[in-house]
Amino acid sequence: MVTSACVRVAVNGYGVIGKRVADAVALQNDMTLVGVADLVTDYRIRVAVERGFPVYAATEEGRAGMEAVGIPVAGTLDELLSQVDVVADCTPKKIGAENRPRYQAAGVKSIWQGGEKHEVAGYSFVAQANYAGALDRDSARVVSCNTTALTRVLHALHRHGWVKRARATLLRRATDPWESHMSGMINTVVPETTVPSHQGPDARTVMPDLDITTMAGAGPYNLSHIHFAMVETTRPVSLDELRRALEGAPRIAFVRASDGLVALNSVIELMRDLNRPRGDMWEVAVWEDALAVDDREVYVTFQVHNESIVVPETVDCIRALTGVERSAERSIARTDESMGIRKTFLSRSSRLAGSAMAGHA
Numbered sequence: 001m002v003t004s005a006c007v008r009v010a011v012n013g014y015g016v017i018g019k020r021v022a023d024a025v026a027l028q029n030d031m032t033l034v035g036v037a038d039l040v041t042d043y044r045i046r047v048a049v050e051r052g053f054p055v056y057a058a059t060e061e062g063r064a065g066m067e068a069v070g071i072p073v074a075g076t077l078d079e080l081l082s083q084v085d086v087v088a089d090c091t092p093k094k095i096g097a098e099n100r101p102r103y104q105a106a107g108v109k110s111i112w113q114g115g116e117k118h119e120v121a122g123y124s125f126v127a128q129a130n131y132a133g134a135l136d137r138d139s140a141r142v143v144s145c146n147t148t149a150l151t152r153v154l155h156a157l158h159r160h161g162w163v164k165r166a167r168a169t170l171l172r173r174a175t176d177p178w179e180s181h182m183s184g185m186i187n188t189v190v191p192e193t194t195v196p197s198h199q200g201p202d203a204r205t206v207m208p209d210l211d212i213t214t215m216a217g218a219g220p221y222n223l224s225h226i227h228f229a230m231v232e233t234t235r236p237v238s239l240d241e242l243r244r245a246l247e248g249a250p251r252i253a254f255v256r257a258s259d260g261l262v263a264l265n266s267v268i269e270l271m272r273d274l275n276r277p278r279g280d281m282w283e284v285a286v287w288e289d290a291l292a293v294d295d296r297e298v299y300v301t302f303q304v305h306n307e308s309i310v311v312p313e314t315v316d317c318i319r320a321l322t323g324v325e326r327s328a329e330r331s332i333a334r335t336d337e338s339m340g341i342r343k344t345f346l347s348r349s350s351r352l353a354g355s356a357m358a359g360h361a
């Protein structure tokens with residue numbers, strides 16, 4: 001267990017996830033962001049310099065390239081690792097696993113992201129589902145954006161013993177906004193031909209007793225993912241019970257088509273209007289007016305902001321591995337408070353709870 005009041009953190013890989021993790025760590029009053037490492041030399045890493053984050057070079061070539069364009073380099077990745085308690089690896093898929101021996105040699109605790117396999121750490125993490133099991137471990141993997149969202153929603157039902165069998169269809173974004181000039185697709189949808197898609201089995205690395213199958217595809221948009229879950233229940237669950245179970249779980253917030261939030265783009269526009277950094281949505285947005293039940297199943301439609309949903313999980317994972325906070329609830333509350341994570345997005349003008357459900361029972 002780390003005893004210092006301030007956990008010293010490194011972020012390796014300052015891309016879509018890493019830059020957000022760095023900002024979130026910098027917000028925590030029980031953590032210090034010692035530095036970020038990468039190997040690019042363009043605007044992406046120069047933003048870290050603008051933010052005042054010490055920049056380290058992950059490779060010798062990276063260092064030479066950074067210095068050639070005037071980026072102040074604080075040192076090598078190994079020098080960064082020698083100063084920290086934990087490293088959040090946010091490098092691309094497969095590179096993270098290659099970094100494992102380096103982290104072990106440095107004696108730092110390590111967190112990987114969902115592009116790596118479960119085996120990289122032997123423990124897959126979603127704060128609300130299995131924080132306690134990560135306490136004092138040497139490493140853990142924060143699961144992917146899709147698996148995080150599935151786990152949050154299904155754990156909210158599973159903890160009541162309601163999930164007999166879950167089925168979900170996932171429509172993924174084609175590419176991330178920053179790189180959409182390089183790749184993506186247009187005017188089509190690409191189905192995954194492996195059934196189940198990997199997200200269902202991945203959710204079982206967090207909740208082993210969950211019966212789940214997922215199917216997936218990708219479409220020509222880059223704002224986020226959407227999931228449609230059909231959950232066979234162990235007993236008839238009323239719409240009000242479903243709504244309360246989701247409302248009572250962390251990091252799930254309702255949105256309503258009746259508020260004009262009719263599509264992925266409108267919800268992201270709301271995040272921008274709320275002045276969220278980068279338009280991020282760390283919560284799973286569940287369409288309250290699309291919730292439905294019958295005597296065998298419940299139906300849930302939700303939006304997953306892939307660029308940001310795993311960021312609060314990574315912050316909680318730092319607390320769990322280092323043991324500085326033993327309670328999942330307290331860590332989640334602390335992270336949520338610091339980042340502005342909410343249960344409702346339009347609280348000052350919301351109608352009375354429950355009235356939006358009229359006609360859907």
Ligand SMILES: NC(=O)c1ccc[n+]([C@@H]2O[C@H](COP(=O)([O-])OP(=O)(O)OC[C@H]3O[C@@H](n4cnc5c(N)ncnc54)[C@H](O)[C@@H]3O)[C@@H](O)[C@H]2O)c1
Pocket residue numbers: 012013014015016017018037038039040044058090091092093094095096113114115116143144145176306307310
């Ligand atoms: N983008 C998403 O929607 C998303 C969502 C959840 C999880 N993830 C996972 O997060 C991880 C990171 O994904 P991303 O989307 O942020 O990738 P990214 O490509 O946006 O960022 C990766 C960063 O790592 C840097 N990098 C490359 N090689 C490196 C090395 N050897 N050492 C240090 N830095 C290096 C790159 O220059 C880049 O800045 C992956 O495991 C991915 O599967 C991504």
